[in-house]
């Protein structure tokens with residue numbers, strides 16, 4: 001149970017939330033939504049006790065499991081399975097048991113006796129906590145999230161960003177906390193895992209706050225919606241499921257528009273009356289108070305901020321390259337005994353759009369990593385064509401420099417552009433005005449995604465390898481960013497679960513994994529995207 005009382009949130013100088021109160025009790029399944037940068041992550045951090053509100057109090061009763069948007073893992077040398085078990089303190093118990101076992105072989109009788117007693121205690125604790133069964137429970141939970149046994153036995157250091165994120169999610173779910181705070185839990189998950197997660201959260205009996213742009217998840221899971229309105233710095237609480245919330249919000253927006261029109265009409269009338277009266281000395285005072293009333297009226301209604309329209313500008317032309325900047329022949333990759341794919345051929349033509357499709361574990365990310373050269377194939381080769389310049393978007397934003405500002409990042413990626421053009425391109429990736437002066441480190445998840453993509457587009461790269469580029473983006477930003485990517489003149493190789501993204505990019509070719517069949521794109525393949 002979490003209760004927030006008169007909570008005010010700020011980010012730098014900006015007011016994100018002005019004095020809100022609410023509760024998260026058992027059985028509350030709350031969808032926390034709002035556009036990128038609205039302050040959802042900031043609020044979740046505060047509820048999790050990882051940040052302080054600018055004013056007000058947050059009281060937490062019981063245990064809370066918090067999945068942050070940016071995965072942070074502790075000890076990278078720890079095994080994935082131990083990381084998951086640590087959620088119930090089981091990892092330390094198991095390590096203690098192993099140590100006690102070792103001591104029990106000691107020749108010193110007093111040490112041996114102490115070890116036996118300790119072993120007994122630990123064993124008892126272990127059985128209270130669900131004992132050895134918990135280990136298999138953790139394993140089955142992990143399997144549902146696309147983490148096979150083999151991966152669980154690996155140290156976190158060797159796992160991909162997506163796998164680490166799954167480990168963290170498994171850890172939180174395994175922890176059995178009374179309240180869960182999940183910030184974008186479906187990022188990095190394949191469709192099978194997402195649908196398992198939807199069911200799991202639906203039957204979860206505790207309190208839940210979930211931040212997600214996955215409308216199918218919201219529809220299935222939530223019974224309340226908190227809409228964080230960035231323009232009004234308020235949290236609108238809807239005690240409704242997702243579908244009814246959408247209807248209600250539409251009605252609310254229409255009502256607010258009507259109220260605003262009314263207020264504007266009245267204010268204009270008052271104002272013009274005041275102007276007339278001001279001319280007469282005897283009425284000056286009345287005129288002033290009328291003008292004040294007009295102001296008040298306008299202040300009382302919220303402006304529905306018109307979405308920032310962005311000028312259609314021209315992106316820098318990618319560096320010159322030959323007809324086929326990348327060719328791959330006979331690519332084969334396995335991890336240990338697990339064969340991911342064998343003998344994949346593909347050719348990426350200048351300016352073409354290629355979608356990589358394949359079921360969970362078919363090796364889509366692996367293929368991109370091979371093409372990007374961050375991983376070596378077991379057999380086969382990636383042949384760079386004449387003038388190839390690659391840009392790789394790998395979801396983790398690790399290419400961003402947290403210390404630089406947004407504008408400085410753009411300047412170093414595209415030093416040849418004028419500042420006006422740099423700002424213009426940032427604008428088409430939805431960074432306007434003061435946003436460009438922010439240090440990258442404070443950006444929200446969606447903002448980081450946008451910046452990383454903007455930097456790739458201007459980098460002169462003529463082939464972009466994009467791995468799930470629409471994760472984290474709210475629907476409006478997603479549409480804008482896809483529009484920007486469509487105008488990019490280089491080639492794009494895309495891995496995604498997002499059907500809309502595929503539609504927007506209008507691909508010409510598709511590569512189907514694990515067989516590596518390359519073919520012309522056709523509409524019917526669209527149905528496969530979400531399955532993949």
Ligand SMILES: Nc1ncnc2c1ncn2[C@@H]1O[C@H](COP(=O)(O)OP(=O)(O)OP(=O)(O)O)[C@@H](O)[C@H]1O
Nearest residue numbers: 011012036037038039040041042442443444445446
């Ligand atoms: N120190 C700071 N100075 C200025 N702005 C900041 C600072 N810290 C955070 N911000 C801004 O506060 C806003 C809220 O960030 P937050 O991460 O909470 O958004 P969010 O709703 O989770 O967005 P997303 O959907 O992209 O994850 C963002 O616009 C971010 O850039």
Ligand SMILES: [Mg+2]
Nearest residue numbers: 041069444445
């Ligand atoms: Mg966020």
